[in-house]
Amino acid sequence: MRFVIVTGMSGAGKSTTLKMLEDMGYFCVDNLPIPLLEKFAHLACTPGNEIEKAAMGVDIRSGVALSEMEKILEKMTLTGIKHEILFLDASDEVLVKRYKETRRSHPLAKAGRVDQGIAQERKKLAFLKKHADYIIDTSQLLTRELNVELDKIFVKNEEFKNLVITVLSFGFKYGIPSDSDLVFDVRFLPNPFYIDALRSKTGNDREVQDYVMGFDLTKTFLSKLTDMVEFLIPNYVLEGKNQLVISIGCTGGKHRSVTLANKLYECLNGQKEYGVKIEHRDISR
Incomplete structure (x- = not known):
């Protein structure tokens, strides 16, 4: 059983990544409440079920519950639930450009500036990036290039070049x-x-x-x-x-x-x- 937690900066490609993993045979769930993370992982990793590969998306939309995640991950490790963390990143300049092009508002920006929301998000997600097994910077990656990288890591099991x-x-x-x-x-x-x-x-x-x-x-x-x-x-x-x-x-x-x-x-x-x-x-x- 392979269980992957997909996280990272808003606008860096998490939703696209989950869709790609789904096409690669992963059972994917996005934005599940943090308190249910351990239970979902436990069910997914239970021997005998039909799920062989699962991925769960976690991002800043989890709000204050995000602060509980570090303890939950530690508990999962202690109880023998193996997991991998994929962190998607991009430069501030690229993220701002993507938000302007899509005319979406950043989850933490509210009525403020996008770059301020990005700065806050980096601080809140720093612990996840620190514990990440894989960090993919999508600043210069085309969609097909991202797909190739994911295929190397999560299908072909090739050594990841950070x-x-x-x-x-x-x-x-x-x-x-x-x-x-x-x-x-x-x-x-x-x-x-x-x-x-x-x-x-x-x-x-x-x-x-x-x-x-x-x-x-x-x-x-x-x-x-x-x-x-x-x-x-x-x-x-x-x-x-x-x-x-x-x-x-x-x-x-x-x-x-x-x-x-x-x-x-x-x-x-x-x-x-x-x-x-x-x-x-x-x-x-």
């Missing part, structure tokens, strides 16, 4: 990505744009890659960049960071930045401690 690194190429002429954690400027490298045969191609093409990487300056930069990033990552993991966006920019975001982003991705990909994905924001502009 830190997801996005290597992102961009063009400075279109602005620095607002969600960047680290930004690197590669405009000092020779520019393929001024080579007629390469101008229409991108850093995904072998010809451009060979040109950009054909300079000792580029190779030295990539080596030093990789060394620094590999030094930083374990410290970000210790800090509890869930998302790291490494942005690499050139003038237009098509040649040098794409090449270096691809090379850095190749250097980082395949690690067990974290997941890595690659994105090229301005390559088609």
